[in-house]
Amino acid sequence: MTEAEELRRRAGELLAAHPPATTGRTDFLRARFDAGLAWVHYPPGLGGLGAARSLQAVVDAELAAAGAPDNDPRRIGIGLGMAAPTILRHGTEEQKQRFLRPLWTGEEVWCQLFSEPGAGSDLAALGTRAVRDGDTWVVSGQKVWTSSAHLARWAILIARTDPDLPKHQGITYFVCDMTDPGVEVRPLRQITGEAEFNEVFLTGVRIPDAHRLGEVGDGWRVARTTLMNERVSIGGMRLPREGGMIGPVSRIWRERPELRTHDLRQRLLRLWVEAEVARLTGERLRQQLAAGQPGPEGSGMKLSFARLNQEISGLEVELRGEEGLLYDDWTMRRPELVDFTGRDAGYRYLRAKGNSVEGGTSEVLLNIVAERVLGLPTEPRTDKDVAWKDLAR
Numbered sequence: 155m156t157e158a159e160e161l162r163r164r165a166g167e168l169l170a171a172h173p174p175a176t177t178g179r180t181d182f183l184r185a186r187f188d189a190g191l192a193w194v195h196y197p198p199g200l201g202g203l204g205a206a207r208s209l210q211a212v213v214d215a216e217l218a219a220a221g222a223p224d225n226d227p228r229r230i231g232i233g234l235g236m237a238a239p240t241i242l243r244h245g246t247e248e249q250k251q252r253f254l255r256p257l258w259t260g261e262e263v264w265c266q267l268f269s270e271p272g273a274g275s276d277l278a279a280l281g282t283r284a285v286r287d288g289d290t291w292v293v294s295g296q297k298v299w300t301s302s303a304h305l306a307r308w309a310i311l312i313a314r315t316d317p318d319l320p321k322h323q324g325i326t327y328f329v330c331d332m333t334d335p336g337v338e339v340r341p342l343r344q345i346t347g348e349a350e351f352n353e354v355f356l357t358g359v360r361i362p363d364a365h366r367l368g369e370v371g372d373g374w375r376v377a378r379t380t381l382m383n384e385r386v387s388i389g390g391m392r393l394p395r396e397g398g399m400i401g402p403v404s405r406i407w408r409e410r411p412e413l414r415t416h417d418l419r420q421r422l423l424r425l426w427v428e429a430e431v432a433r434l435t436g437e438r439l440r441q442q443l444a445a446g447q448p449g450p451e452g453s454g455m456k457l458s459f460a461r462l463n464q465e466i467s468g469l470e471v472e473l474r475g476e477e478g479l480l481y482d483d484w485t486m487r488r489p490e491l492v493d494f495t496g497r498d499a500g501y502r503y504l505r506a507k508g509n510s511v512e513g514g515t516s517e518v519l520l521n522i523v524a525e526r527v528l529g530l531p532t533e534p535r536t537d538k539d540v541a542w543k544d545l546a547r
Contacts (some may be wrong), residue, residue, distance in 0.1 A: 157208055157462075160274065161194065161209055161213050161215055161216075162242060164190070164191060164213075165217055166216070167214050167485075168189045168191060168217075169222065170492055171185070172186075174222040174223065179425075182222060183225055183258070183260070183539075184259055187258055188255075190203040191217075192225075192258045193258070194206075194207070194209050195207040196254075199251075199277070199278055200242070200251075208440075224301045225258060226260055226489045229260065229490050229491045230260045231491075232262065232265055232301060232421045233262070233264035233308075234425065235384060236380045237257060238257055238258070240310065240367065240376060240379045240380045240383070241253055241367065243252070243379050244367045244368045244379065245367055248364070249364075249367070262307040262414075263307055263308075264306055264307070265305075265306035265308075265332070266300065266301070266380070267282075267300060267309045267312070267356075268297070268310075268311075268438070269297060270282060272297075272547060274515070275515050275517065276311075278313060278321045278325065278374060279542075279547075280325070281547075282295025282311075282312075282314060283314050283315075283317075284314065284315050284355065286315070286363075287360075289362060289363050289455050290362050291326075291328065291361045291362075291363065291366070293328070293330070293358075293361055294336075294359070296356070298351075298354070300339075300352045300353070301351055302350070303352035304341065304488050307333065308331065309330040309332050309354075310327070310328075310329060310330075311327070311328045312327050312377050313328065314542065315373075317542045318541050318543060319541060320537075320538060320540060320542065321537065321542045322374045323371060325371070325373035325374045326368070326370050327368050327373035329361070329365040329366075330356075330359065330361055331365075334361060336357045336358045336360070336479060337355075338354070338355040339352050344505075345504045346501055346505050347448075347481075347483070347484040348488070372485050381458050382452055383452075384514070393436070395430065396426075397433070398429065398433075399462065399463050399470075399494060399506070400426055400429040400462075402470060403422065403469055403473060404497070406470065406473060406474065407422060413473050413475065421469055422469060422473075424470060425465055429466065432455070432462060439452065450523065450527050453519040453522040454523050454527060457512055457519045457520065457523065460506075460509035463494075463506040463509045464506045466506075467502040467503040470499045470502065471499050471500070471503045472512060478499050478503075480500060481501065482498045492505065494506075521533065
């Protein structure tokens with residue numbers, strides 16, 4: 155029996171023991187995790203079977219054909235794409251057992267407390283402090299641009315634990331309880347009218363040392379695992395042909411011939427080809443990931459994702475003419491997810507402006523690609539060996 159056949163057999167056993175028609179959604183997802191069919195490349199006991207990452211599609215297809223529920227990955231993308239691989243690589247066995255199952259089933263939503271008002275592109279300059287007090291850490295500071303903080307049960311957090319060291323060396327990585335009374339979440343209303351982002355104020359938040367990921371002072375290395383996975387998660391998502399932003403503009407082109415011009419046709423053809431190249435490149439990147447951890451190549455995919463989304467959404471607004479200027483709803487709300495294709499052209503155009511900022515600005519990612527992919531000389535850095543407390547701010 156091949157590995158794929160074995161996975162189909164296991165999926166069949168899961169469906170027989172927990173029929174989707176009569177099993178509650180959460181109960182089914184828990185059973186799927188326990189059967190090792192959540193993410194098959196994870197170790198046994200942690201939702202996987204130690205199988206090849208590429209075989210996840212075999213399981214997904216079997217369960218989808220039977221009408222089994224999924225874990226709504228768009229709603230829990232930060233947990234799946236960033237927190238989980240970081241916990242798997244750097245967490246203790248107790249942390250893996252505690253956090254991975256409810257993370258995957260969606261019972262516990264995660265957010266990311268990284269960026270700060272004075273530490274965005276230069277993330278290592280962060281000033282949120284964590285001071286040890288026995289077996290706990292007392293954390294105070296401010297984070298910003300935090301997606302899903304209004305929904306989250308847990309957060310991945312980096313804080314400064316030693317201001318006497320250079321900025322990259324005095325950082326430690328924690329798991330923060332978002333229900334702690336010292337955590338205050340405030341909405342940040344965006345150009346779309348919504349507030350999917352938040353600013354988070356931390357005042358005397360107490361984090362047990364058992365919720366530290368990695369060694370004290372090793373937080374930047376742990377955070378790089380998160381950031382590399384984040385960029386793959388954003389820019390390298392699996393899409394069918396004409397999936398993502400190119401889909402709506404291709405459909406309106408076919409359905410509304412009266413809107414067509416020669417110039418728009420040339421631009422659409424170019425963007426369609428670039429979107430397909432990006433999709434296939436993402437598939438190749440995912441295959442490379444099967445052999446190890448994500449590398450800096452994910453930054454290139456995220457760069458492409460941002461540029462294409464902005465150009466395609468701009469083309470769609472222009473193609474639609476006056477109706478492209480309409481906007482469906484400016485109501486202030488705090489959504490659970492970002493829905494690019496389920497909204498109108500105006501939303502796509504406005505929301506895409508954030509793609510070149512979130513998950514690492516395009517300028518920073520260009521540097522990463524230049525230095526770590528192309529091997530070009532690094533930019534001169536005068537603050538590399540200076541204690542954080544002595545840096546100009």
